[in-house]
Amino acid sequence: MESDISKTLEEIGCCKFCCLRFSGITQGTRYEETDEVIQESEKKMKANPCTSCLDFMKSPTCQHIILKIKEEVTAGGYESKTFNCMLKLPLCLVVREKGILLYLKAKHPKWNNECEKKMPTLKTIWKWKCAPQLAKLLNATLDRENSGLQINLNFSHESEEKELLIIEKLKPELVAARREKKRKYHRVIFSSAALQEVLDTSSEDLLKKCLRVPPDIPTEPLSLTAITISSASLFIAGKTSETVHPTGRYLKLSRHLPQTPWMIDGQLKVESSVQQLISDPLLKILPASGGISLSQIQFWLHYREDTSPLKEGEEEKVKEYVALCGTEIPIGDGDMKRLSSIKDLVLQQKTPIRVLHRRPLAVRERTVFWMSGELVSSKLFKLHLGTQAGTYIKEFVHGDFGRTVPNLSSLLNVPVDILALDVTAVHLNWPKPLEDDGTS
Numbered sequence: 164m165e166s167d168i169s170k171t172l173e174e175i176g177c178c179k180f181c182c183l184r185f186s187g188i189t190q191g192t193r194y195e196e197t198d199e200v201i202q203e204s205e206k207k208m209k210a211n212p213c214t215s216c217l218d219f220m221k222s223p224t225c226q227h228i229i230l231k232i233k234e235e236v237t238a239g240g241y242e243s244k245t246f247n248c249m250l251k252l253p254l255c256l257v258v259r260e261k262g263i264l265l266y267l268k269a270k271h272p273k274w275n276n277e278c279e280k281k282m283p284t285l286k287t288i289w290k291w292k293c294a295p296q297l298a299k300l301l302n303a304t305l306d307r308e309n310s311g312l313q314i315n316l317n318f319s320h321e322s323e324e325k326e327l328l329i330i331e332k333l334k335p336e337l338v339a340a341r342r343e344k345k346r347k348y349h350r351v352i353f354s355s356a357a358l359q360e361v362l363d364t365s366s367e368d369l370l371k372k373c374l375r376v377p378p379d380i381p382t383e384p385l386s387l388t389a390i391t392i393s394s395a396s397l398f399i400a401g402k403t404s405e406t407v408h409p410t411g412r413y414l415k416l417s418r419h420l421p422q423t424p425w426m427i428d429g430q431l432k433v434e435s436s437v438q439q440l441i442s443d444p445l446l447k448i449l450p451a452s453g454g455i456s457l458s459q460i461q462f463w464l465h466y467r468e469d470t471s472p473l474k475e476g477e478e479e480k481v482k483e484y485v486a487l488c489g490t491e492i493p494i495g496d497g498d499m500k501r502l503s504s505i506k507d508l509v510l511q512q513k514t515p516i517r518v519l520h521r522r523p524l525a526v527r528e529r530t531v532f533w534m535s536g537e538l539v540s541s542k543l544f545k546l547h548l549g550t551q552a553g554t555y556i557k558e559f560v561h562g563d564f565g566r567t568v569p570n571l572s573s574l575l576n577v578p579v580d581i582l583a584l585d586v587t588a589v590h591l592n593w594p595k596p597l598e599d600d601g602t603s
């Protein structure tokens with residue numbers, strides 16, 4: 164059967180790799196052996212590009228691509244122990260393959276859908292053939308799941324557009340709709356998925372009428388149009404690793420600095436932000452020619468109370484604040500002393516009015532561990548306090564219309580308001596120090 168299939172395919176201009184592929188051969192070694200046979204025969208005569216794969220699997224094409232990738236990786240300064248390859252092939256390959264399948268089924272009634280299912284894909288064969296060579300050259304292993312080094316190869320063929328016109332005959336309404344919304348589809352009339360769907364849902368009779376069965380013998384092979392490499396790896400202090408998550412804590416000492424770039428209508432409202440201040444130095448130590456931009460660094464802020472992974476340390480976390488408070492009637496040193504003597508004060512806090520629109524109504528118990536008052540003037544004092552994480556400080560000071568009890572107003576027996584609030588310290592062992600592995 165295999166030799167019958169091969170004979171039919173060779174007659175219509177398919178390469179020996181495609182003969183193996185359509186015969187459902189899944190042993191990589193068979194493709195390697197064939198490689199040598201092809202190279203020998205090609206020395207004698209120049210063959211047309213393969214009707215099916217457009218020479219995608221031919222050794223000179225593969226060799227050229229592998230060397231090109233190596234060049235790009237070296238030029239970009241990428242270093243990784245693993246890599247992954249993504250291939251984007253011209254869609255006319257799908258159309259051609261369908262044409263060959265229809266031809267084979269007509270010629271060999273025994274060749275059926277079961278045989279079709281066994282066929283390895285072009286991309287699979289490429290990985291069998293090329294990935295080991297590429298791995299050797301890059302001194303890295305292929306890792307499709309987790310590699311930070313992503314190599315994208317984009318192929319095209321000169322008559323792709325022309326060959327795809329058959330879709331217009333198969334599904335004119337679909338093509339018309341996509342042409343109308345050209346901008347939405349980024350001027351791509353057919354996506355791979357749309358094409359596959361059209362081919363799968365059209366009747367065999369219609370396909371035979373519209374497709375070239377077998378496909379025309381091409382004059383040109385496909386070509387590699389772009390290699391793009393993206394890397395999630397960081398190169399830090401001479402050590403290379405896969406995706407790196409540097410973690411740390413910062414103290415924001417200005418109320419006017421936003422956490423993330425503050426943009427309104429595409430315009431930066433404040434010149435800097437915590438994100439920029441942290442990311443910019445990181446950008447400088449990344450491989451310069453790799454062309455890594457700010458957008459490729461992902462910045463996660465865990466300053467919100469409800470965001471993990473800080474969550475684990477939440478219970479024992481202590482926050483220290485200093486609040487500037489004002490009173491309506493004069494207060495004195497005695498009041499400050501009274502405040503300073505209070506320890507482990509348990510508060511009942513109803514969800515503050517100011518956050519009710521985004522938080523459910525609940526009563527939370529929070530502890531003020533210690534306080535100390537410092538008189539600034541007769542109606543103004545600084546309150547230093549250490550509290551359990553999640554305590555609403557503003558509400559503790561003014562009482563939030565009796566929703567937080569006890570509160571500073573009730574403790575001092577005078578209405579108190581808060582004028583300014585700063586966090587002065589957060590006591591939390593996060594991120595935990597790394598154990599010294601003795602290498603530095």
Ligand SMILES: [Zn+2]
Pocket residue numbers: 177178179180181213214215216217218219220
């Ligand atoms: Zn081929």
